[in-house]
Amino acid sequence: FVRRQVYRAVGGLDPRFFAHQEEIDLCWRLHSRGWRVAVTPHSVVYHLGGASLDAKNPRKTYLNFRNNLLMLYKNLPDADLRHTMRIRAWLDGLSAMMFLFSGRFRHVASLFRARRDYRRMRADFSASRADNLRLGPIPAPMKPYSIVFQYYVRGRKLFSQL
Numbered sequence: 194f195v196r197r198q199v200y201r202a203v204g205g206l207d208p209r210f211f212a213h214q215e216e217i218d219l220c221w222r223l224h225s226r227g228w229r230v231a232v233t234p235h236s237v238v239y240h241l242g243g244a245s246l247d248a249k250n251p252r253k254t255y256l257n258f259r260n261n262l263l264m265l266y267k268n269l270p271d272a273d274l275r276h277t278m279r280i281r282a283w284l285d286g287l288s289a290m291m292f293l294f295s296g297r298f299r300h301v302a303s304l305f306r307a308r309r310d311y312r313r314m315r316a317d318f319s320a321s322r323a324d325n326l327r328l329g330p331i332p333a334p335m336k337p338y339s340i341v342f343q344y345y346v347r348g349r350k351l352f353s354q355l
Contacts, residue, residue, distance in 0.1 A: 195219075199228060207267075209317065212245050213253070214260035221268040225328045251299040254292075258285065258307035259314075266311070267318050268325050284341045291345055 203222045206215045220230045246253035265277055285304060292300040336355070343349040 195223070199223070202226075203228075207321070209314075210260045210263065211256065212260075213256040214264045218264045218267060221264070222325060225268070225325055251297075251303040254300045255303035255307045258288075258304050259310050262308065262311035263314060263318055266315055267322050270326055280339060284339055287345060288341060 203226055207218055224230055289301050289304050
C-alpha cells in the first residue's frame, strides 16, 4: 500500500517499463526520497502469476531482462552499476545457455534483444537516473547476491531458500 500523495510525488509506476520490475523501481524511488518500504511477512497475498504473460512466452523473458537492466541503470550509482553490469553480462550469458540447452530458442533471442534494447533506451532514462542518484543512496536491504545465480547454480527455486 502506498499513500496516493506519496505515489504521485515520486512519479508512480514508470510507464516506460510497461510490465515487470516497475514495482521494484517504485520502491527504490520511495526509499531514495526518504520513505520507508516495509514488509509484513505474515500477510497473505493471492497473486495470479502469469496473468499478463505466461512464463512460456518469450515476451515475458524480454520484458524481465530489459526492464531489470533499465531499473538497475536508473537507480544504481556509477561504481555499483559498473560492477553489477559486469556480473549481469556473465549471468545473462548463463541464462542464455540454459535457455539454449532447454530448447527455448525464442527465449535466447528475447534475452539478446532485451540487452540490445536496453542499450538503445538507456539515454531515455538518463534524466530519471540523475534525479534518483541526487536524492539518495541505494536501499540498504539490497541483497549482495544474484537471484539468477542462486536459481540456476545453487538450485534455490523458492524465495524461502534465499
